Amino acid sequence: MTQEKEDERLDLEAAYSVRTPAENAALYASWAKTYDESFAAASDYVFPQQVAQVFHEQGGHGPVLDAGAGTGLVAEAIAARKTCLIDAFDISSAMLSVARSKGVYRKLVQGDLTGKLPFANGSYGSVVSAGTFTHGHVGPEALGELMRVAASGALFVLTIKAELYETRGFGAKFGGLGAQIYDFQTQEVPIYGAGAQISHALDAGVIACFRKV
Numbered sequence: 001m002t003q004e005k006e007d008e009r010l011d012l013e014a015a016y017s018v019r020t021p022a023e024n025a026a027l028y029a030s031w032a033k034t035y036d037e038s039f040a041a042a043s044d045y046v047f048p049q050q051v052a053q054v055f056h057e058q059g060g061h062g063p064v065l066d067a068g069a070g071t072g073l074v075a076e077a078i079a080a081r082k083t084c085l086i087d088a089f090d091i092s093s094a095m096l097s098v099a100r101s102k103g104v105y106r107k108l109v110q111g112d113l114t115g116k117l118p119f120a121n122g123s124y125g126s127v128v129s130a131g132t133f134t135h136g137h138v139g140p141e142a143l144g145e146l147m148r149v150a151a152s153g154a155l156f157v158l159t160i161k162a163e164l165y166e167t168r169g170f171g172a173k174f175g176g177l178g179a180q181i182y183d184f185q186t187q188e189v190p191i192y193g194a195g196a197q198i199s200h201a202l203d204a205g206v207i208a209c210f211r212k213v
């Protein structure tokens, strides 16, 4: 298959049609090398910058866990304003390999967010994530482990595809965390900038921001 044909096959529809962690790993193994150009730049993908903006506004600090780090766009956006220790976690070793080449992570760990995370309790001062709580990727079941590995007072800045916020149970999950979190707030933001020329150009996301007690 030519690169052009391959890029046509690797689009948002393909990303939204995966169902399992194994399908995610296979999809992103093919997409990793062209993701930054054929997807992020071409669609004016602004979620990583939105997460970095909230992270800095809220005084986020390291060590930071970037959940579903992909090619490292969130860490690049955070590092553009302040030096921070950031660890990448992702199911796709191919995406992590691209992320590694950018030199913005302390360590990069391959694994499944829907399982037990290979980090000790209270390891992280912040947990960030962009574009990973979406169709066919990761659901609210991952939040328990992310809470476990976060330190007391840790800042969370997580994006969720807006249409899934209630239907996939994210709102209920956050509500269920009750007294374990504080300063909970959400805001709806565009996922793509004004330059997006894709069918999903007007899609919205929710940024959920809170701290662990």
Ligand SMILES: C[S@@+](CC[C@H](N)C(=O)[O-])C[C@H]1O[C@@H](n2cnc3c(N)ncnc32)[C@H](O)[C@@H]1O
Pocket (backbone or CB within 6 Å): 021, 024, 025, 028, 047, 048, 067, 068, 069, 070, 071, 072, 073, 074, 089, 090, 091, 092, 095, 111, 112, 113, 114, 129, 130, 131, 132, 137, 138
């Ligand atoms: C749309 S990309 C977002 C990557 C990056 N955060 C960004 O904003 O560009 C979604 C990422 O989630 C990862 N992912 C999907 N399912 C996962 C799982 N079960 N555990 C860990 N990572 C997963 C994919 O490998 C991919 O890198």
